[in-house]
Amino acid sequence: xxxIVALRHLPVNGSQGLxxxxxxxxxxxxxxxxxxxxxxxQLPDWPILTSPLQxxxxxxxxxxxxxHGGLAVDERLMEIDFGDWETRRWTDLDREQLHAWSRxxxxxxxxxxxxxxxxxxxxxxxxxxxxxxxxxxxxxGVIRALWHVVAGWPxxxxxxxxxxxxxxxxxxxxxxxDVRRA
Numbered sequence: 001x002x003x004i005v006a007l008r009h010l011p012v013n014g015s016q017g018l019x020x021x022x023x024x025x026x027x028x029x030x031x032x033x034x035x036x037x038x039x040x041x042q043l044p045d046w047p048i049l050t051s052p053l054q055x056x057x058x059x060x061x062x063x064x065x066x067x068h069g070g071l072a073v074d075e076r077l078m079e080i081d082f083g084d085w086e087t088r089r090w091t092d093l094d095r096e097q098l099h100a101w102s103r104x105x106x107x108x109x110x111x112x113x114x115x116x117x118x119x120x121x122x123x124x125x126x127x128x129x130x131x132x133x134x135x136x137x138x139x140x141g142v143i144r145a146l147w148h149v150v151a152g153w154p155x156x157x158x159x160x161x162x163x164x165x166x167x168x169x170x171x172x173x174x175x176x177x178d179v180r181r182a
Contacts, residue, residue: 001173003133004150005044006143007063009055010035010166019093021079021113021141023086027058035166039063042168043135049126050137051077060137068135076122079139083113105159116159120145135168146171 010032012025039059045067050060052073064071085093101108109115123145126136136142140163147158150171163169 002130003046003173004127004130004146004171005046005133005135006146006169006171007039007043007059007135007137008140008143008163008165008167008169009051009053009059009137012055017089017091019082019085019088019090021082021086021139022053024053025055027055029058029062032059032062036062039166039168040065043068044133045069046133046135047072048135048137049074049077049130051075051079051139051142053078053139056137056139063137074126076126077136077138077142080116080119080141081114082110084111085113106155116141116145116155120148120155124149143169143171 009027012020013028015025040063043063047069048060048064048071050056050071050073052075056077057073060071097110101110106116106120109118119141123142127146127149136146143163144158144161147153147161148155150173153161
């Protein structure tokens with residue numbers, strides 16, 4: 001089983017208080033460049049697979065060095081699709097729908113979007129296709145799905161676990177209690 005290091009993109013300017021998943025917010029290149037020394041120190045010399053969204057692709061491109069052995073883009077690493085909720089203020093979303101989501105974090109599907117269960121299925125296909133140790137530059141939802149698919153965490157727990165920005169997270173093929181973060 002191939003080791004995985006997942007790296008969440010850096011915070012996105014202008015997105016505070018908004019629901020966003022697959023909306024393609026631009027990355028702040030100055031912030032990425034400022035974070036590069038620390039990020040490069042966290043990452044092994046493995047190939048990089050990235051989400052095509054700018055906040056990940058630009059980060060992956062800047063982190064990439066000759067020692068990483070290449071960069072590939074995979075649309076299945078995009079964040080969860082929030083459908084009609086995309087780019088709306090969290091405070092403006094229908095309260096009943098938000099409560100329904102909190103009662104079923106795995107199966108609830110925002111109008112026109114996808115559920116965490118759908119995301120898990122998408123991410124499991126990425127994992128099945130990995131041929132060696134890989135760095136995945138991606139989003140919080142995808143990393144949560146990886147905790148379920150790779151580490152065996154219960155989906156309900158993985159779906160709500162906080163994911164830090166710009167930090168390498170090693171995910172091991174073990175049971176929930178054995179997952180260690182770099």
